[in-house]
Ligand code: DUC
C-alpha cells in the first residue's frame with residue numbers, strides 16, 4: 031500500500047519530460063510509471079505540470095541586519111516558500127560579531143526547527159577571522175553546513191578584507207566547502223555613500239548610484255583572481271546583477287575552475303526605475319536593481335547556461351521597518367536592504383521565462399531545483415524525480431492567470447514588489463516528502479514539520 035499516488039503527471043526534469051504516475055511511500059518516491067496499486071491518498075494532476083520541489087538557495091529568515099530583524103520568521107518565511115512550490119530553503123546562519131560558528135549554527139537550528147514547514151539546509155556567513163573560527167570550519171561542514179558566504183561589502187558590519195577572503199577561501203576549499211561571495215566593492219561604496227549624503231542626495235535612487243555596476247564587476251574580478259591562487263575551489267557568486275560579472279565566472283570556468291553564479295528574480299523582472307517611484311524605498315536591496323540592458327543580458331546568460339541557479343534572496347522588512355519607524359522615508363543608506371521573493375520565484379520565472387520563450391522547461395527546473403541541490407550537497411535526495419529521492423514537488427497550472435498581490439502570498443508583510451503584475455502559470459499544490467502541504471493557496475503543514483537536511487561536502 032502506497033501513501034500517495036500523484037496521477038497523470040506531466041513531469042519536467044533537466045533531462046526531459048515524461049508522463050505518468052508517481053508513487054510515494056515514507057516520504058520517498060518509490061515508483062514512476064502506470065501505477066495501479068492502492069494508496070492512502072491520490073492527487074490527480076491531469077493537465078498540470080509537475081517539477082521537483084524548488085530549492086531556494088538564498089533566504090534570510092529572522093536575520094539581524096542594519097538595525098532590524100527580518101519580518102519573516104521561519105514559520106512565515108517557509109509558509110511563503112511552500113506557497114510558491116519551494117520545498118527546501120537554504121538559509122544563512124549569521125553569527126553575531128564575536129560569536130563562534132558552532133554556537134551560531136546551534137542557535138539557527140533551535141530557532142528554525144520548531145517553526146519550519148518546508149525542509150531547510152544552512153549556509154554559514156563568516157564575518158571575521160580568528161583561530162576559533164578557522165578551527166570550526168571543518169566542524170561546521172561535518173554538521174551539514176558545507177556552503178559559506180563571504181561579504182566584500184558592508185564595511186564595518188559583514189565585510190571581510192582581501193587577506194581574510196584569501197585565508198577563508200583556502201580553508202573552506204580544503205575541506206570541500208563551497209564559497210559563496212557577495213561581490214561588491216565595500217570601500218568604494220562607502221566613499222560614494224558619504225559623498226551623496228554630504229550633497230543631500232538621499233532619495234532611494236541614490237542607493238543605485240552609490241552601488242554602480244562597476245563595483246560588482248570589480249569585486250567579481252578581484253575575488254576570481256584571489257581564488258585562482260588556490261587549488262580545488264568551488265566558488266559561487268550570489269545574487270549576480272550584471273552580465274559582466276557573469277562573464278568573469280564563465281571565463282574562469284572555461285579555464286577549468288569551478289565558478290558558478292546565482293541571480294535572483296528581481297534582477298530579471300524589475301529595473302532601477304522602480305527606485306524612482308514614490309514607494310521606491312521598498313525596492314532597496316543590494317546589489318541594487320539595474321538597467322533594462324543588464325536585465326536583458328541576465329536573461330540571455332540564464333538561457334545559455336552561464337547562470338547556474340536562481341535564488342530569491344528573500345530578506346523581508348515591513349514598510350515600517352523599511353522606513354525605520356518614521357513618517358518620512360529615511361535617507362537611502364538607513365533603509366534596510368532586502369526584498370521578498372521566495373514565493374514568486376516559480377510564477378515569475380515560469381511566465382516571464384518559459385511562457386515568453388526565453389528559457390526551456392528543462393532549464394527552468396535546472397536553475398530552480400536541480401542545480402542548487404547539486405551545489406549545496408543535497409542531490410539526489412533533493413532536486414531529482416527518481417526512485418529513492420524525497421517526494422518533493424511543485425504542481426503548476428500552466429494556464430492559471432493570477433494578478434500578484436499580498437492577498438495571494440503568505441509572507442508576514444503587507445506588500446510585494448511585484449504588486450499588480452499579471453502572470454499566467456501558478457503553483458497550485460506543493461508536496462513535501464509525500465505530504466500535500468499546500469493546495470490552492472491553503473497551507474496545511476504544521477509548524478516544525480519541515481526537517482533540517484544536511485549538505486554533503488564535496489570531499
Ligand atoms: N543584500 C540584501 O539586499 N539583503 C540582505 C543582505 C544582502 O546582501
Ligand code: ZN
Nearest residue numbers: 212268269316
Ligand atoms: Zn548578499
Ligand code: ZN
Nearest residue numbers: 088090343345
Ligand atoms: Zn542575501
